[in-house]
Amino acid sequence: MKKYNLAQVNIGQLRHDTNHPSMAEFMDNIDPINALAEKSKGFVWRLKDATSVRPFPENDMMVINLSVWEDISSLHEYTYKTAHAYFIKNSSKWFEHLNGTIFCMWWIPVGSIPTELEARDRILYIRDHGSTPYAFTFRKQFSPPD
Numbered sequence: 001m002k003k004y005n006l007a008q009v010n011i012g013q014l015r016h017d018t019n020h021p022s023m024a025e026f027m028d029n030i031d032p033i034n035a036l037a038e039k040s041k042g043f044v045w046r047l048k049d050a051t052s053v054r055p056f057p058e059n060d061m062m063v064i065n066l067s068v069w070e071d072i073s074s075l076h077e078y079t080y081k082t083a084h085a086y087f088i089k090n091s092s093k094w095f096e097h098l099n100g101t102i103f104c105m106w107w108i109p110v111g112s113i114p115t116e117l118e119a120r121d122r123i124l125y126i127r128d129h130g131s132t133p134y135a136f137t138f139r140k141q142f143s144p145p146d
Helices: 021-039 072-081 084-089 116-129
Strands: 004-013 043-046 062-069 103-109
Touching: 004 072, 004 116, 021 043, 021 084, 062 072, 062 116, 072 084, 103 116
Parallel strands: none
Antiparallel strands: 004 062, 004 103, 043 062
8 A cells, every 4th residue: 555645845936926917827827737737647636726825924926836646757747748847948937036946845644735834844955955855856856765
């Protein structure tokens, strides 16, 4: 029986308020892209209304995307081989460039749901320590604990 799922977080600093005309393409596609995720192989859960969650209170333009997947390959497939990839390639239209890691993954027990604060802490951790089993990237992955 599977014991772990994969949590992932990515953050972004919006260039403009979500109601600004330059954000329309991004905002108009949130629901379709989320629906695509929810239908994707390996999808387990996602944070709803993620653009309204502000995990960094000192920066109200910073948003979070938080989801849970069965495994790394399912997340990778959705991220880079579906319509979602367009939004990664064009992210500079809607998001400021941030120094440091903006994405990480970690293993959680099946049935667990990560919190926004936990996700923020994982991003901050990987920025200070690099990829470890606590927080890692596609480039340097770690297997689930046994």
